[in-house]
Amino acid sequence: MTRRQRQKLIRWTMYTVLIAVVVLIAIFADWSRIQIAFFNPQVAADMLPSVLTVAAKNTIVYTFAAFVFGLILALFLALMKRSSVKPYRWIATTYIELFRGLPALVTIIFVAFAIPIAFPGISIPGGTLGKGTIGLGIVAGAYMAETIRAGIEAVPRGQMEAARSLGMSHGAALRYIVLPQAFRIIIPPLTNELVLLIKDTSLFFVLGTTPVSKELTKFGRDLMNTEFNGTPLLVIALVYLIITLPMTRAVAQLEKRAARAR
16 A cells, blocks of 8 residues: 555545544434523523623723733833843843743732732722733733744844934834834734733633623623523633634734735
8 A cells, every 4th residue: 555545544534533423423412402501592692782791891901901011011021131231131031931930810819919918008900900901911011022022133133233324323223113123023923912811811700800890701600600501601702702713813814914025
């Protein structure tokens, strides 16, 4: 048997196994019970419009706030890591390695509960939004800092040299020449980070929520416990996909465009 014949045999064997599994599931699954437990239209209807006007809206607001905070922090960290001043590089490197290594949940709990205990005079304003934004933004900043640093380093060195030869200061050249090009390069990975932040807002449940401050996961989990039904989780999963799929498709298109440009 030739190599191509073996590959063809393996491929058709895999197809056969897949079809057999699907057929067995279709035959032996209790579809009526599955429909009641996970596809109850009445439970899904009861979630409207709150799942969109409250839960989805809060998820988007929390994500945007944490992303903006993390992006500003990441820009400073990336510039510090590339600084000629060693203490700045050490501080940035330590921060990035620390918060990339810690779970986001630990950081959120630390910001929301440990800091107020250690410093009773400090109160983080904004409730769930304020505490979650800082906690999640701290972690996002550590990841995005490396992305921004890589983007800056991807800009040809000659761009900076040409700007300096025209009389621009180092700061002006960085601000007007290097950073705009770097951000065009890193738009896809930054968008991926934004998608991850959308899902990470589910960690805000540890902060305690009110009916008007619940994000999607907390909203769905509470309804599931109330209704004793799995439909709410499927509904919020669908809402998550409605939010994230256009973004992931946009990332794919941006990456293709960047590849064609190169």
